[in-house]
Amino acid sequence: MTMRTRRSLSIFAGTIALLTAAAACSSDDPASPTGESGATGGDLTVAGPIPIENLDPHGAASLDGGTQLAARAIFSQLVVSTGPGEFEGELAESWEPNADTTEWTFTLREGVEYSDGTAVTAADVVASFERVLAGEGPLAGNFGGYTVAAPDESTVVFTSPTPDAAFLGKISSFFVTPQGAAEEGFFQDPIGSGPFVVESFEPGASLQLAPNPGYWDGEPTLDTLEFQSIPEVAARMTALQTGEVDVTWSMPDDQIAALKSDSDLTVENVPSPGVITMWMNSSTPALQDPAVRRALWQAVDFESIIGSLYPETGSPADSVISPAVLGYAPQEPVPYDPEAAKAALDAAGFDYENTVIRWQFSQANFRNLVDAVVSDLAEIGVTVEPLEKEQAVFLEDLLALNWDMNLQQLGTQGFDAATNLGRLYTCAANRTGYCNEQLDQILAEAGSTSDTALREELYAQATEIIWNDAVGMYPMFVEQPYAWRTSVEGFEPVPDGLPYFDEVAVSGD
Known part of the structure; x- marks a missing residue:
């Protein structure tokens, strides 16, 4: 493995690689101060699909898309995942597991400083990790029973009560902050070791950043970077085409053709670990029976919906996780058969008259999908109440199981099934109201x-259980579409x- 610079990160587009335990070594290549075409500076405005509500990468919003996006600009990771079983170092210069992977030892890169000039030390890594564990947020679910220690200023040792070969995939979503991050108000104006520093932050509206001149991988070329929240899809597309926004992604398929015809824009789709996921809350009385959950899945014509709404970026899914992920195992597709679905619900004693299924989602670009599914379920007499929620409320209700169905595009951190199946589907996680002790045993062994090869076999067994018990509906694999103005130089979709x-520049400013 090589020491990663952000400028060397390549897009994953290959086959699944074997998980290795090789150590990383450093690269001394200096970072170029300009984009590929020689453009320098400029002001860049970005509008992603998920608003940035929180800058704390350790707590309840640790795996929220907006928080992770901001964290990549402000803080630094130990390692970065570049594909299934493939990792490059960022703060970590090297890493090595012990023989049974219960202990992982990291050596930190020398000379890395926070934006205030203080050194990044092993003590900061320990404090950050312990803060993740104490916060009991989504990221903490990857590290049950873990402890961490710093034998010296440049060495960090993570210890697990059980072997954990998937640790690198899990830790790739972890960011290091100063020990002072525990102080109240720190994340309103945080200090990090990433490429940018915070100028101002209005949760859910705007995050203004400036380049960090002391960034370890070379000062970014941009003069300013702004993340804007534009929740309405039409408004976001208009802002891109008028030049108010320079980069966006996750555009609706019906917008992509028009964007491709605009000579001022570059549009590109990339393979994604994302799966449209519609969990069904097994603790809801009406949804406790797997036969009911599977019947609801069978009642929706997902193939037609995908062909109509997602011709550019969607394909019917045959697994809980993407083919781009280590542990992917194809399953027998659930056929669309509304008559069989209605018969199954009748046989299960489903109470059509008194059951209203509360279906929560948070992204405006899901509205058409929601409408289509609600319509299909109404055809067999099932009433669904769509609830579009602000992202912060959505996350709070998600963890509290305050929903009957939940819609999200669910990715897999580190391209490893351990960070999806192993984190989300255990009884202890309680993310869907579903508990299966046999599944717990399989997931524990896989992790x-x-x-x-054994891990892949075990995740295939786990996937079969989740799929057949219809813990959720898994209708669609997703490609990630990006669009950016041609004045933007050096941008790489991921x-x-x-x-x-940090390697982007804007010409003509």
Whole structure:
């Protein structure tokens, strides 16, 4: 493995690689101060699909798309995932597991400083990780029973009570902050070691950034970087075409053709680990029976919906996780058969008259999908109440199981099934109201072996259980579409929808 600079990150588009435990070594190539065409500086405005509500990468919003996007600009990761089983170092110069992968030792890159000039040390890594564990947010679910220690200023040792060959994939979503991050108000004006520093932050509206002149990988070329929240899709597309916004992604398919015809824009789709996921809350009395959940899935004509709404970016899914992920295992598709669905619901004693299924979602670009699914379910007499929520409320209700169905595009951190199946579907996680002790045992074994072939076999068993018990509906694999103005130089789309901007420049400013 090589020491990663953000300028060397390549787009994952290949086949699944074997998970290795090789150590990383550093690269001394200096970072170029300009974009590929020689453009320098400029002001860049970005509008992603998810608003940035919170800058704290350790707590309840740790795996929220907006928080992770901001964190990549402000803070630094230990390692970065570049594909299934493929990792490059950022703050970590090298890493090595012990024989049974219960212990992972990281050596930090020398000379990295925060934007206030203080050194990044192993003590900061320890404090950040312990803060993740104490916060009990989504990221903490990856690290049950873990402890962390710093034998010296440049060495960090993570210890698990059980073998964890998937640790690198899990830790790739972890960001290091100063020990003072525990102080109240820190994340309104945070200090980080990433490429940009915060100038101002209005949650859910705007995040204004400036380049960090002391960034370890070379000062970014941009003069300013702004993340704007434009929740309405039409308004976001208009802003892109008029030049108010320079970069966006996750555009609706019906907008992509028009964007491609605009000579001032570049439009590109990239493979994605994302799956449109519609969990069904198994703790809701009406949805406790797997036969009911599967019947609801069978009642929706997803193939037609995908062909109509997602001709550019969607394809019917045959698994809980994407083919781009280590552990992908194809399943028998659930056929559309409304008559069989109605018969199954009748046989299960489904109470049509008194059951209203509360379906929550947070992104405006899901509205057409929601309408189509609600219409299909209404055809067999099932009433669904769509609830579009602000992102912060959506996340709070998601964790509280305050919903009957939940819609999201669910990715897989580190391209490893451990960060999806292993984190979200255990009884202890309680993310869907579903609990299956046999599934727990399979997931525990899959997360504890370093035998890649065995891990894939175990995740295939887990996927079959989740699929057949219809813990959710899994209708669609997703490609990630990006669009940016031709004046933007050096921008690289990434599969996970969380791009970096430190090597970007804007010409003509």
